[in-house]
Amino acid sequence: MAWTSILAVYALFWVMSAFILLPFGVKTADEAGVEKIPGQADSAPVNFRPGRIAARATGLSIVLTTLWVLNWEYxxxxxxxxxxxxxPDDLVR
Structure with a gap:
């Protein structure tokens, strides 16, 4: 498999992982016991950390890409x- 293909698979896994990991570890103002700002949506996160999500997505996508490449090889x-x-075999002509 070419390195450009591996890079493309990694990028796809990274984006998928980032979107899957977005809701984990995030609390709303009601869950955190913090007062809401006027006009704030009820579902708005209080402790959104994009760096932590990016780091977790990077780790998960490295594992998934490694498994993908190993499956390609073996x-x-x-x-x-x-x-x-x-x-079924009896229906095949």
Missing amino acids: QWVTVDMIDIFQR
């Missing part, structure tokens, strides 16, 4: 193994 799971539309 063929642990292939398309033939997960083909749910495969016809």
Whole structure:
């Protein structure tokens, strides 16, 4: 696999990981016991830390990309193994 392909897979995993990790560890003003600012949405986070989310997304995407590349090299799971539309052998001509 080319290094540019690995970089593209890493970028996709990073964005997916960042969006998945966004709601974890975030508290609203009601949950934190902090007074709301006038006009603040009820669901607005009090302790939003984008650096922490980016660090966690980086770690998770490194693990996922490593697993993806290893699967590419060693063929642990292939398309033939997960083909749910495969016809039974007696129906194949």
